[in-house]
Amino acid sequence: MTLFKRIFDFYLDASIHGALAIFSLIHITALTLNINVPSALYYFVFFGSISCYNFVKYGVEAEKYILVANRYHKNIQFFSIGCLLVALYHIFFLSEMIFLGLLVLGGVTALYALPVLPKHKNFRSFSGLKILIVATVWAGTTVILPALSQMEFISWDVKVEFFQRFLFVLILLVPFEIRDLKYDKPELKTLPQRVGVKGAKRIGLSWAVLFYVFSFFKTNLDVISISAKTILFVVLVIMLFKTKLNQGKYFSSFWVESIPLIWWLVIVLAMRFANFF
Numbered sequence: 001m002t003l004f005k006r007i008f009d010f011y012l013d014a015s016i017h018g019a020l021a022i023f024s025l026i027h028i029t030a031l032t033l034n035i036n037v038p039s040a041l042y043y044f045v046f047f048g049s050i051s052c053y054n055f056v057k058y059g060v061e062a063e064k065y066i067l068v069a070n071r072y073h074k075n076i077q078f079f080s081i082g083c084l085l086v087a088l089y090h091i092f093f094l095s096e097m098i099f100l101g102l103l104v105l106g107g108v109t110a111l112y113a114l115p116v117l118p119k120h121k122n123f124r125s126f127s128g129l130k131i132l133i134v135a136t137v138w139a140g141t142t143v144i145l146p147a148l149s150q151m152e153f154i155s156w157d158v159k160v161e162f163f164q165r166f167l168f169v170l171i172l173l174v175p176f177e178i179r180d181l182k183y184d185k186p187e188l189k190t191l192p193q194r195v196g197v198k199g200a201k202r203i204g205l206s207w208a209v210l211f212y213v214f215s216f217f218k219t220n221l222d223v224i225s226i227s228a229k230t231i232l233f234v235v236l237v238i239m240l241f242k243t244k245l246n247q248g249k250y251f252s253s254f255w256v257e258s259i260p261l262i263w264w265l266v267i268v269l270a271m272r273f274a275n276f277f
Helices: 002-013 017-034 041-060 062-066 071-091 094-111 129-150 157-180 191-215 223-242 251-276
Strands: none
Touching: 002 017, 002 071, 002 157, 017 041, 017 129, 017 157, 017 251, 041 071, 041 094, 041 129, 094 129, 129 157, 157 191, 157 223, 157 251, 191 223
């Protein structure tokens, strides 16, 4: 049991679970928009997410990430470097449009993580900006990049999907923001710091309603997509009601980050069920 827990904790701490969530969201975009996303993009985003995630989590300052003393974090560091090399290999198989999109998203991520501002600050230090940057990068990576791989222009349905994905990520960030309320510095002015735990959950609920309503704004509506988002809406509402300040160890890091996987599973099973009949 101890070995299993150590493997499971490494799976979470090394951001493999988060990368799988992003991977599943790209496939959801492919299924929803009915496009064939190149396998190189899946591999690049999966392995790139692991290295990028871990750099942000464990080394906001570059020197701090390079000079790691803890053996456990060293293992994560070596694993992240290996993933980065795999990601860099696959980048050569991506189109120019995707590469340009990656440059933009990479620049936004750099502004979020690196101390590019005076007094060694980054954009995550600005009040309320943290979750907007994260949601933008996730939505851009999982919607815009797949769309650019197959489409000559960004259609209305892609724009709606991007906005929904942006809202979806904002909703998922609410439990993390509430969990970190005890540790975040007051000057960050995170959502729970501004409006309290109950207020943050209410705002998250309003985002969930908006997310679901926009499902009907698409030009091409299908039963599977609407049904999946109906189930997803219910899951998001339950998650928000279950969220509290003193959370279990795995509530946010595992269960909340599993919601994209649940969404993906619902769509895949619904499609197979529809094809069966």
